[in-house]
Amino acid sequence: MTTTEAPAAASHQPLGPGFDVPGRETTYRETFNRTLRDELNRDPDVFIMGEDIAGGAGRTDEEGKPLDAWGGPFAATKGLIQDFGPERIRDTPISEAGFLGAAVGAALTGTRPVVDLMYFDFVAVAFDQLLSNAAKSRYMFGGQTKVPITMFARSGGGTGHAAQHSSNFYSILAHIPGLKVVVPSDAYTVRGLLAAAIRDDDPVMVCNHKKLINTTGFVPDQSYTIDIGKGRLLREGKDVTIVGMSWTSPVCKNAAEQLAKEGIDAEVVDLLSVSPLDEEIFLDSVAKTNRIVIVDEDTPRASMASEVAAVVSEKAFDYLDAPIKRVTGPHTPMPYNRGLEAAFIPDEAAVAGTVKNLLNV
Amino acid sequence: MDIPPDKLAWMYTTMYRIRRFEETMLEQTFKGKSMGVTHSSDGQEAGPTGICAHLTDKDWISSTHRGHGHCIAKGLDAKRMMAEIFGKATGQCKGKGGSMHIADFTKGMLGANAIVGAGIPLAVGAALTAKYKGYDSVGVAFFGDGANGQGVLHESMNLASVWKLPVVFACENNHYAEATPVEYAVAVGDIADRAQSYSMPGVTVDGMDAFAVYDAAGEAIARARRGEGPSLIELKTYRYHGHFHADEPHKYRSKEEEDSWHARDAIRNFETRVAEQALMSQDRLTAIRKEIDQEMLDAVEFAENSPMPHLDELYSDVYVSYSNPLQGLR
Ligand SMILES: Cc1ncc(C[n+]2csc(CCOP(=O)(O)OP(=O)(O)O)c2C)c(N)n1
Ligand SMILES: [Mg+2]
Numbered sequence: 001m002t003t004t005e006a007p008a009a010a011s012h013q014p015l016g017p018g019f020d021v022p023g024r025e026t027t028y029r030e031t032f033n034r035t036l037r038d039e040l041n042r043d044p045d046v047f048i049m050g051e052d053i054a055g056g057a058g059r060t061d062e063e064g065k066p067l068d069a070w071g072g073p074f075a076a077t078k079g080l081i082q083d084f085g086p087e088r089i090r091d092t093p094i095s096e097a098g099f100l101g102a103a104v105g106a107a108l109t110g111t112r113p114v115v116d117l118m119y120f121d122f123v124a125v126a127f128d129q130l131l132s133n134a135a136k137s138r139y140m141f142g143g144q145t146k147v148p149i150t151m152f153a154r155s156g157g158g159t160g161h162a163a164q165h166s167s168n169f170y171s172i173l174a175h176i177p178g179l180k181v182v183v184p185s186d187a188y189t190v191r192g193l194l195a196a197a198i199r200d201d202d203p204v205m206v207c208n209h210k211k212l213i214n215t216t217g218f219v220p221d222q223s224y225t226i227d228i229g230k231g232r233l234l235r236e237g238k239d240v241t242i243v244g245m246s247w248t249s250p251v252c253k254n255a256a257e258q259l260a261k262e263g264i265d266a267e268v269v270d271l272l273s274v275s276p277l278d279e280e281i282f283l284d285s286v287a288k289t290n291r292i293v294i295v296d297e298d299t300p301r302a303s304m305a306s307e308v309a310a311v312v313s314e315k316a317f318d319y320l321d322a323p324i325k326r327v328t329g330p331h332t333p334m335p336y337n338r339g340l341e342a343a344f345i346p347d348e349a350a351v352a353g354t355v356k357n358l359l360n361v
Numbered sequence: 362m363d364i365p366p367d368k369l370a371w372m373y374t375t376m377y378r379i380r381r382f383e384e385t386m387l388e389q390t391f392k393g394k395s396m397g398v399t400h401s402s403d404g405q406e407a408g409p410t411g412i413c414a415h416l417t418d419k420d421w422i423s424s425t426h427r428g429h430g431h432c433i434a435k436g437l438d439a440k441r442m443m444a445e446i447f448g449k450a451t452g453q454c455k456g457k458g459g460s461m462h463i464a465d466f467t468k469g470m471l472g473a474n475a476i477v478g479a480g481i482p483l484a485v486g487a488a489l490t491a492k493y494k495g496y497d498s499v500g501v502a503f504f505g506d507g508a509n510g511q512g513v514l515h516e517s518m519n520l521a522s523v524w525k526l527p528v529v530f531a532c533e534n535n536h537y538a539e540a541t542p543v544e545y546a547v548a549v550g551d552i553a554d555r556a557q558s559y560s561m562p563g564v565t566v567d568g569m570d571a572f573a574v575y576d577a578a579g580e581a582i583a584r585a586r587r588g589e590g591p592s593l594i595e596l597k598t599y600r601y602h603g604h605f606h607a608d609e610p611h612k613y614r615s616k617e618e619e620d621s622w623h624a625r626d627a628i629r630n631f632e633t634r635v636a637e638q639a640l641m642s643q644d645r646l647t648a649i650r651k652e653i654d655q656e657m658l659d660a661v662e663f664a665e666n667s668p669m670p671h672l673d674e675l676y677s678d679v680y681v682s683y684s685n686p687l688q689g690l691r
Contacts, residue, residue, distance in 0.1 A: 055540030056613035069540040069613035093510030093546035094477045094538055125476065125511075160397030160448075162459045164475035330688045332679050336459030337448035338396045340675045 023220035029213050031187040032076055032194060036114070038223045039198040040084050043112060046198060047088040049099050050116025054081035057091035073118045074154060074213050100126035100151070104133045107149045107203075114198060120155035120207065121167045134203040135178035147178075150197040152206040156247055156297055157334045157345050159210050166334035166341075168298040170245065171307060173205055174275040180204040180228050181275045185249035187217040189272055192226030200228060209247035209297075229276030233285075237267035240355050241285040241292040243308055245271040248295040248346055255351035266355060274304050282308060283316050290321040293354050295346050300328040327354050362576045364414075369640055370649065372414055372571055376406040376628050378653050379430040382439055383602075385657040386429065386446060386460075390606045394664070396448040399460045402430035404601035407627035408533050409434035411574025412501060412594070415582045421469040421487035422501045423480035426461045427533075427600070428473030431503050435470040437463065443660040449667035456670045457678070469498075477538075478504065478511030481530070485517045488526035488585070499527040499585040507538025509547045509555075518559040518591065527585035529578065530593040533568065535600045540613040556593035568596030569625045572634065 026034075039046050054077065055070025066086050071078025081089040092099045096117060103113035117123055123130065134147050157166040173181045180202050184190035190208065197204035234244075234253045237260075244252035249270040256266040267289055269282050286292050292312055296305035305326040312324055327346045335341055364372070383403040390399045402409075405427075413422070413434035424431040432442055437453065445452030446460045453463050464472035471487065474480035484502035491498040508514050509532070521528040532552050536543045549555060556563025562584070566577045574596060581592035599622035603610045610619070635641040677684045 052539045052541055057541050058545040059542065059613065067540075067613060091541060091545070093541070094507045095510040095512070097512055098510070121476065125478075160395075160459065162397060162462060162475070163457075164461070164479075330676060332676060335457045335675055336396060336454075336462070337456040337670050337674075339448075339669055339672065340457065343672055343675050 021220040021222065023218055025216050026187050026219045027214060027216050028187045028190055028208070029075060031191050031219050032208065033078055033080070035191050035194045035223075036077060036080060037083070039195060040080065040088060045110065045112045046114060047090060047111065048077060048080065048114045048116065049090045049092050049103060050077070051092055051094055051118055053077040053116050054086070054089055054091050057086070072116060074210075076116065076152075096122050096126035097129055101129040101133060103149045104129055104137070104147055107147045108137065108145055112148045112150075112198065114150045114152070117151055117153040119161070119165045120153040120169075121164050123151075123153055123173070123205075130179070130203075131176055135176045138202075139178055146201045147203045148201045149203045150194070150200075150206060151203070152194070152208060154210045154213070155207045156209040156211060157341050160336060160338060160341065161334075162336040163333035168296075168329070170207060170274050170296075170298055171302055171304045174277070174304060174307065178203065179275065180273070181207065182228055182273045183207045183246040183271060184212070185244070185246055185270050185272065186212065186215060187219050189226060189270075191219055192224050193228065193272065195223060196225035196228050199225065204228065207246055211247050215250075226272065229273045229278055231269055231271045231273070231278035231281040233281070234268040234270045235266065237265040238289055239265045239291070240358060241267045241269060241282060241289045242351060242355065243269045243271060243282050243292065243294040245274060245296060245304060248297055251346060251348055252295050252351055255348040255355070258348060258352050259355055262361070264355060264359060264361070271304075277307070277311070279311050279315070282312065286312055286316045287319045290319050291358055292320075293325045293327060293351065293358060295327045295351055297329055297345055299331050300326060301331055303328055322358050325354050325358055327351055362579050364572070364575060366640070368414055369635065370645065372410050372575070373631060373635070373641065373646060374649050374653065375410045375413070375434050376571060376631065377650055378439065378656070379403070379406045379409070379433045380628060381653050381657045382429055382433055382442070382660075385661060386443065387602065387606060389443070389446070389661060395446045395460060395606075397459045397461070398605045399446065400427040400605050401602040402427045402600060404622065404627070405430055405533055405535060405568065405598045407571040407574050407631075408531065408568045408596040408598055409503065411571045412529070412531055412578040414575055415578055416469070416499070416501065418468050419496065419498045420501070421471055421484060421498065422503060423471045423484040423487070424473045424503050425477070425480060425505060425508070426473060426475050427505065428461070428463060432463050432465070432470055432473070435465070436468045437465045437470060439656055439660040440663040443664040444667050447664040447667070448669070449664055450670040450674070451663070451667040455674055457674065478508040478513045480504065481508065481514050482517045482520075485521045485526060485528055488521065488528040488591075489524070491527055492524070497586050499529060499582055501529045501531055503531050503533060505538060506532065506534040506536065506543045506547055506552065507541070508532075509552060518555070518561070518593070521591040522559040522561050525588065525590040527588070528591040529581045529585060530591060532593065532595045533598055534595050535598045537600070537604070537614070539604045542613070551595060553593055553595040559591075561591045561593060563593040563595070565595045565597060568598030569622070569627045569630060571627060571631050
């Protein structure tokens with residue numbers, strides 16, 4: 001099985017479960033914060049911009065230190081301004097297009113900006129800068145330049161934020177040549193992927209699902225990176241391949257564990273990046289299981305689920321014993337009501353039910 | 362400007378209704394009755410009240426995440442607003458929008474909007490409809506100091522000016538955008554000064570004084586109706602609570618600052634003024650308050666006893682021409 005994508009750099013990271021390294025259980029939130037801190041310490045060219053990433057901008061506390069009233073949306077940047085100062089932890093006016101564009105300009109001229117876009121939906125406010133400047137500069141200027149920016153934002157539903165604060169349009173971003181998009185699924189992977197994103201010379205979007213932010217997981221003490229464009233197996237199995245990304249990865253893993261109790265042995269692939277896309281990992285898996293279910297919280301039309309399905313039908317058609325199945329949200333905006341919202345988001349039951357239908361059990 | 366007696370009573374009723382709605386809504390949020398975040402506008406009552414006092418159901422407003430006050434001033438029903446926040450089928454948007462998306466198109470209320478700045482061009486577009494169809498309607502865009510950072514505000518003001526559209530840009534400068542003080546994020550001292558760059562009148566008004574707002578808005582709206590184009594009104598005001606229900610404002614603003622604004626409370630300010638000038642009797646004020654207090658109890662009861670939306674509502678309203686689009690392909 002070959003893949004047309006992703007540089008095949010030797011995997012140097014301790015991927016997969018059972019890390020034989022010192023570490024501890026940490027929340028996704030705390031891990032994210034710690035990774036930013038590591039990277040700010042590593043490289044003086046790294047700085048962060050975003051709305052209320054400190055909060056109370058321009059004001060000081062009793063000790064004369066800059067206020068850190070909010071510590072960023074979801075406390076992602078908490079404490080950073082007091083250690084790194086307002087030049088490097090830069091609160092912005094509400095000007096997503098302006099400051100993302102400024103990040104691109106700063107990156108073109110020798111710095112490595114990190115931009116907090118708060119909610120994933122606000123990517124749309126800055127989209128022109130992302131699409132036309134960040135992603136295209138290197139190519140249209142004939143390789144003269146590079147745009148080493150990292151963007152991050154919170155995606156997904158499940159928190160009652162309704163239609164304008166719950167988007168998951170990963171495929172819209174994955175569609176853009178020149179942009180990389182990572183979808184970590186736990187504290188361990190966000191550490192490695194965020195560090196890799198900040199050190200990467202291309203623009204990278206880091207998608208943090210809101211429901212992951214308070215989850216905890218084992219995280220090694222030492223700093224590490226995870227190759228952008230590499231997925232991982234969350235579970236090995238032989239009966240069916242289930243593919244997840246971001247929040248749907250733990251959903252797939254839980255569904256697989258339920259299915260195991262019913263005698264179904266599912267393999268779970270966690271994409272981790274949607275661009276570049278690790279085709280090899282799910283193609284190899286399908287070659288073994290002959291069945292695939294892709295689980296994506298995004299709306300179905302032209303989604304990442306559709307993209308994975310297209311790759312499988314193109315490159316692994318002969319291995320398939322059953323139709324490719326997608327489990328996604330419906331083709332609707334995110335509803336506000338909790339019951340409707342829950343019905344939108346793919347859950348374990350939907351995944352397990354789809355797998356059982358596929359296997360005729 | 363002299364305010365007719367029934368208008369005065371309407372203004373008091375509206376301000377008190379906004380105040381009590383926000384207090385009740387926050388209480389209910391803390392009881393877990395809201396299905397999402399809520400942004401209270403108490404403290405800012407005079408702005409929407411003084412402006413909407415000049416509007417009818419044929420005029421349009423656009424709003425923000427902090428939209429309850431705009432809704433009430435535009436005549437929306439507190440019951441259906443509360444039910445929307447509770448996520449109920451009887452809510453203003455069938456429970457599909459929530460606090461940040463309350464709308465009522467029969468009242469010319471084009472929707473609360475959760476993207477900062479995104480509502481502004483909608484009021485410009487409504488004004489375009491008015492001009493296009495020869496209505497004497499106007500569009501009012503409510504937005505915060507924070508929206509001054511967004512390009513779309515500036516594009517909208519320029520567009521409205523070059524097309525001489527009947528729009529009022531109503532900036533509620535409550536001095537903070539989340540935790541960011543206005544002086545950090547906005548390059549001018551008085552936001553009204555920006556009007557100059559778009560060749561329109563701009564005035565800074567005491568946003569805690571419903572009479573002052575009424576006067577300024579009266580002029581701007583009359584000008585718009587005469588076909589003379591847009592205006593910008595900056596309302597200096599203050600939100601009494603945090604940015605959203607769980608925000609602790611003392612992390613970024615002082616108690617003294619809060620006290621100084623409470624001392625200028627819009628409702629108390631109004632009560633004093635009408636008493637001094639013998640414009641409304643104490644009995645009348647008391648009766649209005651009683652009525653509204655009951656209305657809020659009724660609104661909560663209505664929301665509480667209303668049914669949840671049917672699961673099929675997940676798929677409806679996506680398109681005009683068909684419902685039940687792709688249902689997730691399970
Ligand atoms: C485009 C966009 N960026 C950021 C946010 C997050 N956000 C919600 S409200 C807000 C502050 C808005 O401040 P202001 O316009 O002054 O209105 P206020 O909250 O004071 O009423 C921010 C940054 C958003 N909703 N939309
Ligand atoms: Mg404000």
